[in-house]
Amino acid sequence: MAxxxxxxxxxxxxxxSRAWTALxxxxxxxxxxxxxxxxxxxxxxLHVSAYAIxxxxxxxxxxxxxxxxxxxxxxxxxxxxxxxxxFALGGYAHGMYLMRAIGREGAYQSDLPDFMVFLxxxxxxxxxxxxxxxxxxxxxxxxxxxxxxxxxxxxxxxxRIKGVYFSIITQALTFAAMLLFFRNNTGFGGNxxxxxxxxxxxxxxxxxxTRAALYLITLAVLVGxxxxxxxxxxxxFGRVLTAxxxxxxxxxxxxxxxxxxxxxxxxxxxxxxxIAGALYVPQVGIINPGEMSPANSIEMVIWVxxxxxxxxxxxxxxxxxxxxxxxxxxxxxxxVWLYALGLVFVLVTLFLPQGLVGLFNRLTQKRRSAAxxxxxxVAASRPIGTQS
Amino acid sequence: MNLDTxxxxxxxxxxxxxxxxxxxxxxxxxxxxxxxxxxxxxxxxKDVVAPLGGDDSDAKVAAIASxxxxxxxxxxxxxxxxxxxxxxxxxxxxxxxxxPDATTEQNATDxxxxxxxxxxxxxxxxxxxxxxxxxxDAAESGLRLLSPDVAVRRDAARSLQDHADPxxxxxxxxxxxxxxxxxxxxxxxxxxSVLELKSPDVATRKLAAERLAETSNGQVRPLLxxxxxxxxxxxxxxxxAVSLHEIDGRLKRAEWMGNAFYGISLASILLLAAxxxxxxxxxxxxxxxAHGELLMIGAYATYLVQLVFRxxxxxxxxxxxxxxxxxxxxxxxxxxxxxxxxVIRWLYGRPLETLLATWGISLILMQTVRSIFGAQNVEVSNxxxxxxxxxxxxxxxxxxxxxxxxxxxxxVVLLVWMLLNKTRLGLFVRAVTQNRRMADCVGVPTGRxxxxxxxxxxxxxxxxxVALSQLGNVGPDLGQxxxxxxxxxxxxxxxxxxxxxIIAALGLGEVNKFLEPVAGAVLAKICILVVIVxxxxxxxxxxxxxxxxxxx
Numbered sequence: 001m002a003x004x005x006x007x008x009x010x011x012x013x014x015x016x017s018r019a020w021t022a023l024x025x026x027x028x029x030x031x032x033x034x035x036x037x038x039x040x041x042x043x044x045x046l047h048v049s050a051y052a053i054x055x056x057x058x059x060x061x062x063x064x065x066x067x068x069x070x071x072x073x074x075x076x077x078x079x080x081x082x083x084x085x086x087f088a089l090g091g092y093a094h095g096m097y098l099m100r101a102i103g104r105e106g107a108y109q110s111d112l113p114d115f116m117v118f119l120x121x122x123x124x125x126x127x128x129x130x131x132x133x134x135x136x137x138x139x140x141x142x143x144x145x146x147x148x149x150x151x152x153x154x155x156x157x158x159x160r161i162k163g164v165y166f167s168i169i170t171q172a173l174t175f176a177a178m179l180l181f182f183r184n185n186t187g188f189g190g191n192x193x194x195x196x197x198x199x200x201x202x203x204x205x206x207x208x209x210t211r212a213a214l215y216l217i218t219l220a221v222l223v224g225x226x227x228x229x230x231x232x233x234x235x236x237f238g239r240v241l242t243a244x245x246x247x248x249x250x251x252x253x254x255x256x257x258x259x260x261x262x263x264x265x266x267x268x269x270x271x272x273x274x275i276a277g278a279l280y281v282p283q284v285g286i287i288n289p290g291e292m293s294p295a296n297s298i299e300m301v302i303w304v305x306x307x308x309x310x311x312x313x314x315x316x317x318x319x320x321x322x323x324x325x326x327x328x329x330x331x332x333x334x335x336v337w338l339y340a341l342g343l344v345f346v347l348v349t350l351f352l353p354q355g356l357v358g359l360f361n362r363l364t365q366k367r368r369s370a371a372x373x374x375x376x377x378v379a380a381s382r383p384i385g386t387q388s
Numbered sequence: 389m390n391l392d393t394x395x396x397x398x399x400x401x402x403x404x405x406x407x408x409x410x411x412x413x414x415x416x417x418x419x420x421x422x423x424x425x426x427x428x429x430x431x432x433x434k435d436v437v438a439p440l441g442g443d444d445s446d447a448k449v450a451a452i453a454s455x456x457x458x459x460x461x462x463x464x465x466x467x468x469x470x471x472x473x474x475x476x477x478x479x480x481x482x483x484x485x486x487x488p489d490a491t492t493e494q495n496a497t498d499x500x501x502x503x504x505x506x507x508x509x510x511x512x513x514x515x516x517x518x519x520x521x522x523x524x525d526a527a528e529s530g531l532r533l534l535s536p537d538v539a540v541r542r543d544a545a546r547s548l549q550d551h552a553d554p555x556x557x558x559x560x561x562x563x564x565x566x567x568x569x570x571x572x573x574x575x576x577x578x579x580x581s582v583l584e585l586k587s588p589d590v591a592t593r594k595l596a597a598e599r600l601a602e603t604s605n606g607q608v609r610p611l612l613x614x615x616x617x618x619x620x621x622x623x624x625x626x627x628x629a630v631s632l633h634e635i636d637g638r639l640k641r642a643e644w645m646g647n648a649f650y651g652i653s654l655a656s657i658l659l660l661a662a663x664x665x666x667x668x669x670x671x672x673x674x675x676x677x678a679h680g681e682l683l684m685i686g687a688y689a690t691y692l693v694q695l696v697f698r699x700x701x702x703x704x705x706x707x708x709x710x711x712x713x714x715x716x717x718x719x720x721x722x723x724x725x726x727x728x729x730x731v732i733r734w735l736y737g738r739p740l741e742t743l744l745a746t747w748g749i750s751l752i753l754m755q756t757v758r759s760i761f762g763a764q765n766v767e768v769s770n771x772x773x774x775x776x777x778x779x780x781x782x783x784x785x786x787x788x789x790x791x792x793x794x795x796x797x798x799x800v801v802l803l804v805w806m807l808l809n810k811t812r813l814g815l816f817v818r819a820v821t822q823n824r825r826m827a828d829c830v831g832v833p834t835g836r837x838x839x840x841x842x843x844x845x846x847x848x849x850x851x852x853x854v855a856l857s858q859l860g861n862v863g864p865d866l867g868q869x870x871x872x873x874x875x876x877x878x879x880x881x882x883x884x885x886x887x888x889x890i891i892a893a894l895g896l897g898e899v900n901k902f903l904e905p906v907a908g909a910v911l912a913k914i915c916i917l918v919v920i921v922x923x924x925x926x927x928x929x930x931x932x933x934x935x936x937x938x939x940x
Binding site: 079152155156158159161163164165167168169171172173175176179180182183294295298301302305335338339341342343344345346348349350353 | 744
């Protein structure tokens with residue numbers, strides 16, 4: 001029977017029922033961990049250490065950033081080597097609030113943060129105004145990366161800068177920002193950045209319950225971002241993005257204006273990345289210009305590549321896998337870590353172009369097609385979404 | 389006449405007083421010479437020496453200055469004795485020079501009468517306070533103007549510019565009249581004019597202010613500015629203002645020249661860093677993020693060659709840099725070719741993947757170097773012929789190592805141009821760049837050409853590394869700091885265009901150096917990056933784009 005092929009989004013549900021189950025189970029499991037930390041006594045076998053909570057919380061922030069990067073790279077074909085900048089800007093925006101929340105408990109007992117006292121500044125510069133309001137800081141978390149991405153993206157996409165050119169100028173952008181933030185006079189603490197936070201919204205920042213709450217918020221944002229991204233890529237809009245990736249010129253000839261499609265996903269991705277950074281800072285307790293180094297941004301890319309770009313579960317898997325490896329190696333064999341990371345870059349690009357998820361799909365597909373040889377093999381060159 | 393071979397007949401082995409030792413020694417030699425030349429024994433005037441026996445420090449300072457101005461062999465010998473604390477004051481305030489080597493009872497000499505006597509009881513050594521030492525220094529630099537050694541005179545004239553005393557004016561004028569060395573004359577003329585600015589005579593002051601217009605010495609500027617404020621005479625004031633204007637103009641020109649030179653120097657560095665990239669990225673379309681690490685490897689190769697030379701050919705250590713060039717080229721090219729065959733070959737047509745894979749390679753190379761040589765910077769020294777510099781236009785010093793690197797960069801560019809345009813390999817490279825399939829059809833071994841081209845680009849990075857090792861620190865992170873800059877040069881210059889790369893490097897270097905004094909180093913860099921980003925918006929294909937249609 002001839003199957004009619006429609007290019008409209010399929011009318012199926014967002015996820016298969018199996019995928020829904022997996023999502024719910026995984027989320028519930030992840031949400032249970034901080035509760036096991038707070039409520040189970042430390043000598044119990046079920047107790048989860050504060051270290052593990054902090055680590056997983058950090059990884060989830062990375063996963064959100066990776067998801068954001070995947071939307072532009074995996075789905076739209078725009079490789080950004082500057083997403084670390086958006087991540088750090090989100091972090092700095094939240095960090096400004098956290099610095100002001102220290103109050104007079106800094107080393108100099110001043111209303112100003114220590115680094116400003118050190119520079120002999122008498123008052124906050126204008127761009128610090130209202131940052132003592134948490135809501136305003138949250139607005140900045142969204143607006144600063146968003147506006148920067150919009151301005152940069154508008155000019156870049158309008159003149160149709162593509163491929164490696166785009167990658168290189170995003171790298172230059174984050175490099176320039178790093179140099180700027182390294183200056184003491186920029187007013188963001190120079191190379192020490194922001195640290196020694198005391199409290200967030202009045203809660204002491206190192207208390208287990210605060211940490212658990214931050215963890216749960218991060219988890220909620222991650223799951224929300226995952227479902228939101230799924231909605232986006234499954235929509236007609238998402239199909240256009242994929243078309244931008246695969247045949248941009250053809251899409252233009254058909255009559256689509258690629259500018260706004262690209263710009264939308266680019267700005268959305270930057271904002272999501274900024275939110276990830278804002279969640280990262282209170283959990284890690286420090287933000288400095290090192291986060292903007294080109295190396296950091298390119299490391300984000302390898303999370304996505306390792307997990308599998310063009311899938312949504314891939315970047316999350318990749319962020320956890322690469323950072324898990326990093327944590328393990330840097331504590332046990334610190335010498336080996338850069339070799340390992342370098343090898344991951346080479347091996348993934350040479351042998352795993354679709355990442356771990358692609359490998360998994362290939363293995364399961366092979367098994368399935370072996371089981372029912374008569375079923376037509378769907379030519380899904382790049383799997384969109386996953387059936388995990 | 390060689391002074392150093394002349395037997396020393398002074399009173400003492402030199403008491404070396406730290407940095408002052410050299411001055412004391414020059415002085416001693418000078419004293420000896422003058423003593424030898426003058427047959428007649430003229431003694432020191434009593435009214436000059438007497439204040440040294442008193443308690444008034446200002447009078448002592450004045451006395452030392454006049455002793456320096458007298459500049460006879462006796463006064464020189466006396467000043468030296470003062471510095472060595474061989475002068476004593478008796479209880480009646482009589483000043484005596486003590487000879488510590490004397491074998492007889494008669495160990496003291498009266499500098500005024502020349503009488504030799506035993507040092508009376510209760511005589512105290514005249515201690516040299518810092519105040520007196522300063523006065524001695526000034527007096528001695530005046531005296532050193534009479535040295536037969538040009539270098540000593542030049543140095544003395546220069547130090548007089550900082551602290552000349554009006555008392556010394558006659559002496560300096562005398563020295564100026566006898567001076568033949570141009571540079572010393574120039575410095576002395578400035579000193580004379582500066583001193584004459586304080587003259588009570590209006591005409592002298594005016595003349596001095598006018599003469600100062602010819603100097604390009606920055607130190608004179610505040611003096612003239614102060615003169616304009618305080619000078620009572622309008623004529624002198626306007627002369628000073630005119631001179632000030634001229635000096636400012638000259639200083640500005642000198643600064644401009646200096647900036648232009650440093651811009652060219654920076655451009656040559658950028659060019660060396662980016663030229664290899666222009667070949668791999670520009671001609672082959674390969675984004676090689678490990679390019680910076682190839683630079684770093686070139687620098688480390690220089691370090692190794694230096695070690696080998698130190699150990700086995702210490703006589704030829706001056707020329708190790710030259711030997712390092714082929715070594716660095718071969719090592720970097722070999723690594724590049726291995727990279728191309730092993731990794732990049734499989735990623736042709738997938739530039740983004742190439743970017744990631746080569747980034748991984750760069751991490752591995754960096755960590756390898758760190759494991760072998762340690763994370764610290766290694767020491768690569770400039771050979772003698774590359775250190776120092778030449779001074780042009782008074783005040784602008786062009787460092788030799790920078791000049792050498794500018795010339796070297798020009799040679800490398802020439803070499804690459806010849807290679808690409810005049811050799812068979814170059815022909816093949818251009819053929820493959822223009823139409824890979826057609827080149828393949830007519831029998832160009834495209835695979836090998838790819839490998840060789842990539843090797844060439846990498847080898848040039850190695851050469852760049854040798855140059856960089858002569859300018860800055862050599863450490864495992866060396867390449868990281870150049871990668872963004874060199875990509876900017878290539879992108880700005882336009883892909884596939886050597887001329888574009890050169891002009892982009894020159895432009896970036898000059899703009900950077902001219903912005904730096906205005907905006908500061910970091911802001912200048914940021915400005916440039918922003919401008920490039922904006923420029924690429926306008927001309928995505930760079931300054932010199934190949935005209936043609938593109939398909940994707």
